[in-house]
Amino acid sequence: MTTDVGTRLTIAQAVERLMRDGMPFHFEAYDGSSAGPPAAEAPLTVRLLTERGLAYLMTAPGDLGFARAFVAGDLELEGVSLANPYDLMLLVQSRLRLRMPAPGELLRIVRSLGLVHLKPPPPPPQEHLPRWRRAMEGLRHSKIRDAEAIHHHYDVSNRFYELVLGPSMTYTCAVFPTADATLEQAQHEKYDLVARKLGLKPGDRLLDVGCGWGGMVRHAARHHGVKVIGITLSRQQAEWAQARIEAEGLADLAEVRFGDYRDVQETGFDAVSSIGLTEHIGVRNYGEYFTFLQSRLRTGGRMLNHCITRRDGSLDTNAGAFIDRYVFPDGELAPVGTIVSAMHDHGLEVRHVEDLREHYALTLRSWSENLEAHWDEALEEVPLGTAKVWGLYMAGSRLAFERAEIGLHHVLGVKVGEGGDAQMPLRPTWGS
Incomplete structure (x- = not known):
């Protein structure tokens, strides 16, 4: 031209x-x-x-x-x-x-x-503060700043999340036993896979950090007879989860607390599950994070870390501008090798790693379909701009998982005793 x-x-x-x-x-x-x-x-x-x-x-x-x-x-x-x-x-x-x-x-x-x-116009109200402004609220990944970041994304509307996530109220990657499995079947399989990897059995004690609406908490209590403490930085999540625990008659086994995982005082847990929390804690804090969680375990206890990962170490750990300002403020992603090394270096012997990347693409497809099917009802819960953010975010994330730009890894570690006894089977027993 x-x-x-x-x-x-x-x-x-x-x-x-x-x-x-x-x-x-x-x-x-x-x-x-x-x-x-x-x-x-x-x-x-x-x-x-x-x-x-x-x-x-x-x-x-x-x-x-x-x-x-x-x-x-x-x-x-x-x-x-x-x-x-x-x-x-x-x-x-x-x-x-x-x-x-x-x-x-x-x-x-x-x-x-x-x-x-x-001259930049004022951004839409759905946009979070830029990082330099967030710094005025506290150090990155301090308890105060982490609480504000979680509030920005998760304390939207429990009903809105019900419409998007479905009955399981699970906002993490599902595991599809077959390509045509329903989202609910896949979320059940995810929780059960985590439970099997952790070797949960009746009477065990589980700590679930970043527990969301308590999906893993309720699954472990109901299906495995485990005593569970879940903890979340979202007050709305904690209130919803505790109400559901009581409604399902699980209060004698399960509890969800509103608070920071770093405030958990109990120790001697048989297992720790971290499903979708590592993305929020900051790569520089991995050492402190895994040191703290292994300190909550008994000798021979297992930890399962489930999180989104970068494709490789050449990429910036910071989220892109849209994700950082509209979806997960202060979110950071690292390649799986970084997570494996951090666990190994801070008291956890890594025994198994699994990539579930394609499963997250299928999960996001289901969430997008749910939002589309319930669009009018969703707009009764959140402003149009917020609903648009969710549409963009889920569709773009689905494509990123499909194109292997990001992954989703399970990393299983165990707290080995002084004599080297990991209290693990010679071969995995949790199935395919």
């Missing part, structure tokens, strides 16, 4: 110039310009509706600017489900390629779009 140097570009022309391989969708802007294939032939239509939306895109290029404009309602998508925009994420990943213009061309694009749009 060629134009005279002095000609002002339309918004559509400016955006098109940033596309290395052309526009993969139909694009329309509030100035009346358009680009890309005709709307009738395009897989979807993207409409930029306001100057504020343009300012979001210009001041935070990439996923953060897109999220701000989309969540605020300044960017509209036609042909894509708001609850499950998986097709959009797939299109962006497979066909959208951006290029960096030469300095002179970039300056022309910016001037055409308007220098006034380089």
Whole structure:
């Protein structure tokens, strides 16, 4: 595309110039310009509706600017489900390629779009504080700051989570015994697999850190006769979980507390399960984390760590801008080798590692389908912007697991006695 140097570009022309391989969708802007294939032939239509939306895109290029404009309602998508925009994420990943213009061309694009749009508008209310502002609330991964990060994501609406997660109220990767298993069957299998890996039996004591709504707590008590303490930093989760424990007649075996795992005073547990907590504690804190948890175990006790992992060590441990500001503030991911080393170096002999990456993609697909099926009811619980965040986050995460950009690992460790007795079977007994 060629134009005279002095000609002002339309918004559509400016955006098109940033596309290395052309526009993969139909694009329309509030100035009346358009680009890309005709709307009738395009897989979807993207409409930029306001100057504020343009300012979001210009001041935070990439996923953060897109999220701000989309969540605020300044960017509209036609042909894509708001609850499950998986097709959009797939299109962006497979066909959208951006290029960096030469300095002179970039300056022309910016001037055409308007220098006034380089002033960042206030972000949508769903966005968490930037990291430099969070630092004013306390050190990263301090008890106060961790509590605020958990509150931001989990204390939304228990009813909203029921609609998305289903009856199990389980917000972690399921384990699908077959490809056509239901989400509830897969979540039951996940909890039972954890229980089998931990060797749980009637009368054992289990500590479940980061217990969420108490799924593992209730499963271990009901199906394995185990006495369980669960702990979560979300008050809403703790209240929901304790009410469910009492309603199911498990109060003599199970308890869920609102608090920090570092405040657990009891020791001598036969097992510790950590299902989806490690992502929140910070890579630099792994040593302290595993040291503390192994100190809660008896000799011969086992720990199962279940968490999302980076593909390899060359990648930044910090979450991307969208995830950090809208989903998991202060979240960090490390490759599985880092977790294995940290466990080994802090009192736990690693006995088994398993990658369940594909299972998380299937889990997220089910959650997205749940949100889509209950969209109208979900909007009675949370604002439209919040529901949009969830749609984007789950669809994008599903694609990341499918493409092996992130994984989900079980790492099983044991606290070995001085004589080297791990109290483990010679071969695993928990099945495939």
